[in-house]
Amino acid sequence: LIGELQVLQQIDSTNRLCQEAMSDRAIPGKAIVVSAEQQTAGRGRRGKAWVSPYARNMYLSVGWQVQGGAAALQGLSLAIGVAVVRALEDLGVATAQLKWPNDIVVEQQKLGGILIELTGDMAGPCSVVVGMGLNVNMPEYAQDGIDQAWTDVYQQGVKPSRAELIASVLNHVLPLLQHWEERGFAPWREAWQALDAYRDQPVNILMGDARIAGTERGVDRDGAIQIETTLGLQSFHGGEVSLRPQ
């Protein structure tokens, strides 16, 4: 399933390079995989930077061509979250959970994140780049740049090499991508709910400056988060929306 694999010392962003490679030479049914020891301009969701120190963490991007356009990708980032948690479980990390839409957390501390970016024609065949960052052994000097509670794989009591981590993640993510367009989110929904760190808890949904308070009630069949508010059950899709514990 891998058409091209690049393992780099340093790059601005593995997602950026993977997008460029996909628009240049994407092959249907074959992934372009990019990993790096360090990112100088790692990208997070909502325009934030992703702290990416040298030779300590995992920075991995997987590019895949999809035929059905952006609409076919609903729920993909959630399913990828489940796949990354399974990859961690295979290596003995049993504590990871998910925070909607696609943070990997341990006891509300961030262990990793997923950033999905699209290139090409959003209505027809296009490329999806799945970027995954995992904190593995975060060095002290990098910690000041992180603006939220975090943890790393080493703190979970296991010390896999980054090569083992990448291999395990690819073992789960590549088959997911291969079958995504025929199967979609449905086979992943239950697994996602079982890993949901905030199920039935009071949360706020942030949309720009707006804030909606309610109780988190899991995800619907498209992967939208369902919040029970005073106005009833409301669904929110990913994009620029995020969830915070109250």
Ligand code: BTN
């Ligand atoms: C988030 O904000 O939670 C998403 C973080 C995604 C970071 C990864 S690291 C590999 C890939 N390349 C990037 O520039 N970002 C993603």
